[in-house]
Amino acid sequence: MVEKLLWGEMTRIELEELSNDVDTVLLPVGSIEQHGPHLPLDTDSYDAMYILKEAVKKLDPPLPPILPTISYGLSEHHMGFKGSISLKPDTLMSLVVDIGRSVKKHGFNKMFIYNAHGGNTSVLKEAALRLKYDHDLHVFMDSGESMEPAKKELVKSKNDVHAGEYETSTSLANRGDLVDSDRISKPDLKFPHQTMEFDNKPPLFFTWYTHELTDTGAIGDPTKATVEKGEKLWDSGIDILAERIALVKEL
Ligand SMILES: [Zn+2]
Numbered sequence: 118m119v120e121k122l123l124w125g126e127m128t129r130i131e132l133e134e135l136s137n138d139v140d141t142v143l144l145p146v147g148s149i150e151q152h153g154p155h156l157p158l159d160t161d162s163y164d165a166m167y168i169l170k171e172a173v174k175k176l177d178p179p180l181p182p183i184l185p186t187i188s189y190g191l192s193e194h195h196m197g198f199k200g201s202i203s204l205k206p207d208t209l210m211s212l213v214v215d216i217g218r219s220v221k222k223h224g225f226n227k228m229f230i231y232n233a234h235g236g237n238t239s240v241l242k243e244a245a246l247r248l249k250y251d252h253d254l255h256v257f258m259d260s261g262e263s264m265e266p267a268k269k270e271l272v273k274s275k276n277d278v279h280a281g282e283y284e285t286s287t288s289l290a291n292r293g294d295l296v297d298s299d300r301i302s303k304p305d306l307k308f309p310h311q312t313m314e315f316d317n318k319p320p321l322f323f324t325w326y327t328h329e330l331t332d333t334g335a336i337g338d339p340t341k342a343t344v345e346k347g348e349k350l351w352d353s354g355i356d357i358l359a360e361r362i363a364l365v366k367e368l
Pocket residue numbers: 152160161233234279280284
């Protein structure tokens with residue numbers, strides 16, 4: 118029988134057996150939100166599951182199971198563009214805590230979250246604290262940090278955080294058929310001040326709606342995206358994430 122990766126595809130018996138050998142579960146978290154005129158709305162949710170699957174395939178069995186994706190996230194800032202669907206922070210918090218306390222009951226002591234959407238990060242960290250202190254579940258999270266070394270090397274566009282050079286490249290590489298290349302264009306970006314630009318070191322934190330910063334919904338420069346860059350970004354990110362999951366699994 119093939120080794121199953123997904124929690125949802127396993128039988129109760131298979132999961133019982135697996136829980137004797139592995140005490141780590143993996144949780145992909147994404148979003149459904151506008152990604153400019155050219156990328157699918159579910160880019161973050163698809164990518165969260167994609168990178169976890171590819172990373173787990175590099176590990177030695179027994180493999181930590183991948184829970185179903187939390188497809189919706191905190192996307193209030195994208196609501197000015199069609200297609201975005203946002204949870205309230207409390208909703209996401211409850212969802213993650215409920216999932217965490219459930220897996221803990223079944224004998225898993227560690228939950229590794231791969232979060233593909235920056236807007237979710239602060240609430241997920243808060244949920245991690247609650248799970249540790251209230252439920253004794255140890256949560257680890259990668260919010261795209263595994264992709265950072267290759268991103269630093271390959272992506273040169275300024276403030277490239279959403280549907281820009283980086284994300285359009287990764288989408289061209291893992292789901293090129295869903296990228297509407299004819300609509301790729303460089304957005305007009307407007308920040309309130311240079312100090313608040315995401316690339317400023319360190320940037321001054323401020324709250325924003327995407328439509329206040331960009332005319333197309335993209336932040337960054339998708340015209341610089343290529344399949345080759347996307348493949349290199351994934352290769353590097355998948356390797357680093359696999360190492361991180363292996364490390365957590367052995368703790
Ligand atoms: Zn995204």
